[in-house]
Amino acid sequence: MTPREQILSTIRRSLGATGAEAPRRTIVADRLKGHGRGVIPARAQGRSPEGLIALFVEMAEASAATVATVRSADEAPAAIAEFLRAHNLPAALRRGDDARLVGLPWERTTIDVSTGRSFGDDAAGVSAAFGAVAETGTLALVSGPDNPTTLNFLPDNHIVLVDAADIAATYEDLWGEVRGAYGAGTMPRTVNWITGPSRSADIEQILLMGAHGPRRLHIVLVDPNAVAETTEMDATLAAAGSTPAETRVGSTLAGDPKAPERDAPTPPAGKPDRREADRGHEEDELDEALDESFPASDPPSQTQP
Amino acid sequence: MSAQPGPRPRVGLFATCLVDLIRPSVGFAAAKLIEASGCDVVVPSQTCCGQPAFNSGDRRTAKALAWQAIEAFEGVDYVVAPSGSCAGQLKKHVPELFEDEPELSRPADAFAAKVFELVSFLVDVRGMKAVDARFDGAVTYHDSCAGLRELGIRAQPRALLESVEGLTLTEMKDSDVCCGFGGTFAVKYGEISDAIVAKKADNISAAETGTLLAGDLGCLMNMAGKLQRLGRPVKARHVAEVLAGMGDEPAIGEPQGR
């Protein structure tokens, strides 16, 4: 008996089955094809597109990622340049061949752009996300020549371009998109869900950022409905300096000094009411709860109890 | 105190072996409270719920003792025990013991359905909202594990304690964490048990009350024994004693003085 047969036959003996029973086979086949959804958090359901974006940004920031919103992808290189400058990083990055990255006006910046996989010598890597999940502020990246997986993990700073239209409400919605792109039952070699920068709490349960992967995760959100805020963003980033442990610097949404009364993503011009209504006090509570449970962005003093 | 209309239910008091042997006054306090809730109390001949055997892997003895209890309490409307642990055994685990025996599982299930822990019986079944008792001083309350997690007892004792005149309840840190008793565990793994109860004793002391209350005599003896060995001035009592207005008798492990 081969090891395979040995294991399968012990399982069958334990289950009192032969493996040939038609009803059992049908149950399994149906389950595999059915993609049945279980319990889905209400948090992410029934939201307007703006509401989904707001939730995504909120959750991503709670995971210690920073988010910059631009109205068109063409503004992304400038936003990325600002991020690099704000952290005193060299004006250099490596990206894959994703069409969304290739076509950007990099020449409008002084950034030295190289392409291909990383071998660990890059300070910043840029990827384009396949999608994202609002529920937990999670990015979804797929491997391939367009977006080499090494760019997600080796550079100290990972910058991810995500299109607001690609933000799914839940993980299940995301899988729907993946199946749409790759076919049911087929997967790209790697799907990386990324929620915040790398961290470890192994030493005395103290949370430290940048364990093996990137110390910073910066999301450039392309949202055509957002109000352009380039000048304010510049000011924020410049003021933020480059303290490595300050994971929230660079966020144009949470830390804009010129608009202290605003804690929400900028309402799109022409429909501010809807955006405000989406962010009810349900989200204020969420804010508080998130602050409590994500010590990720704690200042360094917290690491010396 | 409240009483529901209709005929007075007959309650069989399952004193539990620890109360029977070590601290009968808890049995009398329980009886007083059950009567005050509008029930008649009987005390059928009884020994032990069988939990020590059950938890030691001796299913045969556990079954024999369970069946003994089922028969002894045949004629009563309710079986009430001043212990979350014993009530949990009778309510949750006795049916498990007989689940493979159709003839016995029906009476076992019927028996289990009428079993209640004392305080949850008073509040949840009899609708009691207040007691007629006085106790001067601050108390802290420990949630014994079986009562808390098997039977969901948490709010009920606090609600009744609130109504005791002169009493203030100060919550200790981690009131829901085990005291380290665990039945035979306390003797078999005495060193670990002691480490756990030492933490508990510190939490009790930190609450700065003169009195510790709980609903299980086993846990109380463990905590009282540790507090006394450490020379801490906290007195330990079963919650039923205070609720029944019998909080002036010598506390657990104190000289009788009679």
Add this chain to the structure above:
Amino acid sequence: MNAHSTSPAFKENAHRALHDPALQRALGNVETGFIGRRKSAADKLPEFEALRDSARDIKNHTLAHLDLYLEAYEAKVTAAGGHVHFAPTADDATAIVADICRRVGAKTVAKGKSMISEEIELNAALEAAGVQPVETDLGEYIIQLRGERPSHIVAPVIHLNRDQIEADFRRVHTKLPPERDLSAPESLLAEARGALREKFLAADVGITGANFLVAETGTSIIVTNEGNGDLSQTLPKVHIVLASIEKLVPTLEDASQMLRVLARSATGQEITVYTTFSTGPRRPADVDGPEEYHVVLLDNGRSAMLAGEFREMLRCIRCAACMNHCPVYHAVGGHAYGWVYPGPMGAVLSPSLIGVDKAGHLPNASTFCGRCESVCPVRIPLPKLMRHWREREFERNLSPAPVRSGLAVWGFFARRPRLYRFATRAAMGALSLLGRRKGRFGALPLAGGWTDTRDFAAPEGSTFQARWSAERRAR
């Protein structure tokens, strides 16, 4: 396999642990961190309890059809260009891994965190085969430097303080200048990160565990916060996934349900930083990723566990919530349990895997407080399963003699109510007289385990039953 375990010496291990001040200081971090974080994560998700039911049901369903899901999974892995190896025993698994390493001429192996690797003692086997394994999870790396076992399945070095870790780094990283300040945890992390970067880039083979395997697509899933698992599986030319057979779930949707409870239960995060879904080796156009993708499916007694009362244990997703909430674990830490899996889940699983004769203490060393079951994301009735082990031990006469005879005497009286009433009334009367002056005993025969450290309350006097019948008759 000849599992190296000190579980039979649990009591001695526990004794040492209780008298180890550094360990006791470190264990404080379990209680302060994990419990509150899990609770706030659970409180923030109104669907959390429903998700626990869902997670339990998914696992139950998968286990009941495990043979078929394994076949489906295997077919998908193969279709994606990967290889599935079946390993009935731990030795089979280490041999398969060592063979792959030898075939590709591997000198070093980068390893992501894997409890299965600990279970099969893979590192020792690799070293014997001339291959140098490098643990890359920060905690596991420290463990490897110390030649220890992890003391916790999620936080391997929860038993250590930073000064101990600093000492290890100074011992092993000989190039480290003595004047370099490593007192802050950040500098320890930076040191490890630097040392491990080189190892990742040099490794020939990467080995990871799997948190879940998806039958629908032939995908293996790992979750890490550090990113070490991803570097381990992306950079070397061969990726080996080590997984036990019960890791299967049917679909990506099912995996998503499980992931919703896993991180919240383990670390109190909404989701772990990196959740990685891997399916087969690098594709033709890919510029990175492994050229070979292998899955080693370990049985090691699990297929037999499916038959009996311990099947429920196979739902376990290794979140560690049970040990994080266990008062016994808080008191003695993970090493006292003497084998790979500590805490309540270990107390149930270890006897299945290394035998109840060796691990017999573990299911007994529990107060049955039930806190583990109350937080287990897949609702494993851990106390009940520990009790089942006690029953087996009792049946096989493995329980300690004093306990057996004590219980036998107690059972003898308890089953004879009249004799019981008579005997106990007399005994309690006598005991009460003895303890009257103080109200308690400082020492009692046969109960030294108690009275060494605690007083024992003296009985009030007569028994309740005796007093009740006397008083009620008098009324």
